[in-house]
Amino acid sequence: MQTNIKRRIFLKGSAASSVMGAAITAGLLTPQALLAEWNEAAFKEKDVVAAIKGMTGSESSEESDKIHIKAPDIAENGGVVPVSITSDIEGTTQILILAPNNPVPMIAAFTLGEGALAFARTNIKMGKTGDVVAVIKAGDKTYTAKKAVKVTIGGCGG
Amino acid sequence: MAKSSIKLRAKVKDDVVEVKALIKHPMESGNRKDKKTGEAIPAHFITEVVCEHGGKTRLSASLSGGVSKNPYVSFKFKGGASGDPITMNWKDNKGKSDSVESKIK
Structure with missing residues (x-):
């Protein structure tokens, strides 16, 4: 058998x-x-709104104060900017991290599995001063929040 | 067995398991140029990280070259107990992969 x-x-x-x-x-x-279900289109998209749509299927997101972004106000090294996102939005299934001023805005997408709390933390690169944008998907809606980070030395090289 | 490129730590506290992982990887975005030759350094970064526990996928993350070199990923989940095995694996844009198994503390 x-x-x-x-x-x-x-x-x-x-x-x-x-x-x-x-x-x-x-x-x-x-x-x-x-290679994978890796969403190449969304990771190559230069336009932030289109990248979010490519990743979540949602065209517009609502700003929410239930998303908490922890990131430094000033990052001395843009190559390593610690970012952690916590969401108090019920039914959060996906957490995206974007940096609109980077050559490729979409940085990471965390899909939460069974039992996972609405929290994700990683280190990102930032080419220059700008916002860190968090997008939360809950049900068929998306919510966003942003935080400005001043970068003194860019981390995207070149 | 060769040493894994992943350092995986998972710790349970108040019913919540906090997972912290550090992966050794260059995470080249493809946007950088070699300072001496001026040639573009080809992209080489992890595209997917998956963490499994108890036969369930607890987290799957898609990454880009915008994540820092030697990426750090942390998340939390409910439903794990001390001593449980937990695994993590990654694959990159060149088709390479690695995995590691650890135990929840």
Whole structure:
């Protein structure tokens, strides 16, 4: 029985990969797009509103004071800016971190799993002084908040 | 086993597990240029980080080159107990990946 199940999975897998292979050869998909469900479009989008839409499907977000952004007022090193986001919005499922002044505004998207609290923390790069924008998805709505961070040495290099 | 690129710490306090991870990775955004040659340094960054516990995905994060070098990721969840195994894995834009298993303290 066990072998049968494995065989099925194997067959299913190889069928799927040959379809993918065909798609690559046909030039329909670039190998990079196949790596994961990583949302390449949203991570390449230069426009903040479009990037948020690409990630959450939502066109407009409401500003909310229930989102708390912890980030330094002045970042001496733009290469490492600690940012933590906490949301008091009920039903939070996704937390996005953006820096609109960066070459690529979308920095990270955290999708909360079962039992996860509405909190995420990471270190981000900031090219120059600007806002850190947090976007919270709850249900089919999105909410935003922002905090200004002054960067003395940019972290996007060049 | 080779040492993992991930340092994973999980600690339970008042029913909430706080997970902290530090991953060794260059996180090149692709926007930087080599100062000597002037050539663009190709993008090389982690795209996905997944943390699992008790057969459930507790967090999945998509990252870009805008996350700092040697990224730090922290989050919290309910439903874990001291001694439980917890795993984290990442993959990057070049198809490389790594994983680690730790125990909740």
